[in-house]
Amino acid sequence: MKYLDEINALIESLSKYQGVGPKTAERLAINTVTKWNNEEIDNFINALVDIKKLKRCKYCGNITKDDVCEICNSRSNKKIMVIEDVKDLFAIEKCEAYDGVYHILDGVINYQAGIxxxxxxxxxxxxxxxxxxxxxxxxxxxxxxxxxxxxxxxMLKDEKCNVTRIAYGLPVGGNLEYADSKTLEKALEGRRNIK
Ligand SMILES: [Zn+2]
Structure with a gap:
């Protein structure tokens, strides 16, 4: 016996999430069908429709409703912090220790994984x-x-700008997203020139 096409379609969509394997996608799909009422399903559909209106900032890659995000619009671009993920931007903004703009890479180089x-x-x-x-x-x-x-x-060696690396008080393998505000603030203060 196989799942109905409707359920398979949902499993397929849920499998698109990074880190969600087929088993988890299956569990989430079944959970949605058996535990959610119509209103909850409509709310989910509406949330997805709404995010279609969002864009990526053409300068930094932040999520925005306009072509350029609020940060790029209002701050000097003399200091640019390069981060892996949009979530990192929110972590750093929360500690209120940085007044420059960002640049979001959407990942890191990982030759083994083909990136x-x-x-x-x-x-x-x-x-x-x-x-x-x-x-x-x-x-x-x-x-x-x-x-x-x-x-x-x-890649920046011929540019006149300084290139610095933040000083992590984090162990190797630690993640910026989970660091507390004090640690992030210290990491930023202790950044060193690597050029
Ligand atoms: Zn921006």
Missing amino acids: TPLDLNLEPLFSRAKEADEIIIATNPSIEGEITAQYIKE
Whole structure:
């Protein structure tokens, strides 16, 4: 006996989430069918319809309703912090210790997983770097985060801007997203020039 097509379609959509394997997708799909009422399903549909209106900022990759995000619109772009993920932006904004703009890579270089520099949002960074005084690399202290930081440093070697790396008080493999505000603030203060 196989699942109905409707359920298979839902399993397929849920499997698109990063980190959700087929078993989890199956569980979520069945849960939706058996536990959710129509109103809850409508709310989910409406939330998905609404996010279709959102865009990525054409400069930094932040999520925005307009072409350019509020941060890029209101702050000087002399200091650009390079981060892996949109979630990192929210973590850093929460600690209120940074007043520059961001650049979101949407990942890190991971040759083993087939993720090369071409798969990341890097080109807009290299053009923005020409106007900047400092590029702060805040990728996570993982092997991939380090490889990515080295790659960016190398690509910026002929630009006049400084390239700094934040000083993690985090163990290797720690994640910026889970660091508390004090740790992030210290990491930012202790950044060092790597160029
Ligand atoms: Zn932006």
